[in-house]
Amino acid sequence: MKKFSLHPCGNYRESYAQELSIFETNFGRICLCLFLLILFFVAPFIVSPYTLYILNIIGIAAIAAVGLNILIGYTGQISLGHGAFFGVGAYAAAILATRLDVSFLIAIPAAGIITAGVGMIFGLPSGRLKGLYLTIATLAGQFIIEYVLIQWEGLTKGTMGITLPVPKIMQWNISGDKAFFFLIFISLVLMTWFAVNIMRSKFGRAFIAIRDNDRAAEGMGIPIFKYKLLSFGISSFYAGFAGALWAYYMVSITTEPFNLGLSVEFIAMVIIGGMGNIPGAIFGATFITLLNELLRYLTVFLMNIDFIISWGLNIAPLKEFVFGLAIVLFILFEPRGLAELWRIIRSSFRLWPFSY
């Protein structure tokens, strides 16, 4: 029963195929198409360069968040090391591009694959550990990778950082926000499409079974270690891919941003967006990135007020406080995140205008 409403009025499913369908109504499909058309053919030509920059950052964060959502939201394995995996991707791309002169079309996926390998190595403890013990193991992974990135100076140039060449397709240089906008958002759409569909396959069902009860899943014949590793691999691939895009976009990279704070930010995106919900991860990435920008703007604004200067207050840490507060409030009041809010909004429209 594909109707032209924002949200179906009830459960009209008659077969398993309908249960698996991505769009509940044709309206949703049309809306998405329109949204994508506007995103690709209108948005980049009318918005200011600064907005375009924000959009690009959101796109990169969204790729990483979608990947992390596969691991946390669908497989139920918590990783505190995704900030470091993001860094591994960035460095892998940078090293491939500067040392081996690899074209960026190969370097970015290759960076993703390298990161997937690293992620699977740090996912190995998941064979024996689960829950908080695994969380602590990935926390250790975060610190170990950070150390390696800083100390392996022969490869990563340590704290000096690496400058990447301008990416090229044939003769066309990809530089500037607009060119990167297309690169990042085409990647995001493809990666999201892949993530949504992998969740409808045998692999996705295995992941969800492991999340809900790993012992029971094992009893039903799912090789849980294999699937846990696979989940680590896929989500690290996303993180590495996003990291590689970020490295090309930022042109020069240092080890500094890839710390525990970044890992926490990624998890916050997944939680605030909604766990176990792929569009949710994109909402979460948008929310956190916008929050960061807003807070930065606010900090600069407040620092120029004479009254606060005369008080000698340092406003910069306000950012950290509000970030923590946002996480806490979402967990306490809407643990299913923005995706749930969006669902509530849609379903309140379902009998509109006669909703009684």
Added chain:
Amino acid sequence: MDFFLQLLVNGVCVGLLYGISAMGFVMIFKSSSVLNFAHGELLALGAFFFLALITWAKLPILVAFILTLIGCFMLGFLIERFFLRPLIGEKLIFVIMLTVGLAAMFKGLILLIWGGNLYTYPSFLNESMALNMGAIYIAPVYTATLIISMIFLIIFGLFFKKSAQGIYMRSVADNQKAALSLGVHVRRVFALSWAIAALVASMSGIVLGIMNGVNVHDLSSIGLKVFPVVILGGLDSIGGAIVGGIIIGLLETFTGGYLSPSLRDVVPYIVLVFILLIKPYGLFGLVEIERV
């Protein structure tokens, strides 16, 4: 040989500090199975309360110390009441991320009020407390640490063995449902364990502050170093926390002394991964048995 002995002594002293920092952490985990990522910030809060009381309010040391302990006791109570209690029975990741969010809030708050500078307490420890054994010198702070941690270990040992509340706490840790059905007020036990943990954390924060100066970033990074310590000792063993702390402390000082100073901060985490792979429940931890 002297170098070795000095490293050994330093390692044990640093380790004891880690051990007492970890005690509050273990206490929370033991009764409510919450992995507290805000532990470092609790340490810092205690240290800064104390700082404010002795430098701004100019109270005598002992009064300030007792007021800090009372303040942190109440703070722990409030944290449990307003943030952790709604999450009883929720998924692990929410509980973990809640403490991460709390950590960010506390850190932001401390940075707003005090900034990221390094403060020092006015020195009040007597130099006569220093121990000199041949070439080895033990600073008075370390002696004080040793004494304080011993006193607290004994107090907590007695508290858990003898007092009614301590026995309630152990029973809740052992089996929450059974304790509930036998009439233990589980929520009060949770609140009390957070309060006591915050108290212990503030005390260790003060000791750390006396030793290294008071700085938010240092103290909150110690909160993360608690993880290798407690995993090594077993997440639910208070004695194990001390032993784990000493082992990690020794490991750090020896790596720093003989291998390379930069490796010093990572070595606990490398060891942590290996322990988790070989003996996931630590040296003294209880093996969880799980039924479907």
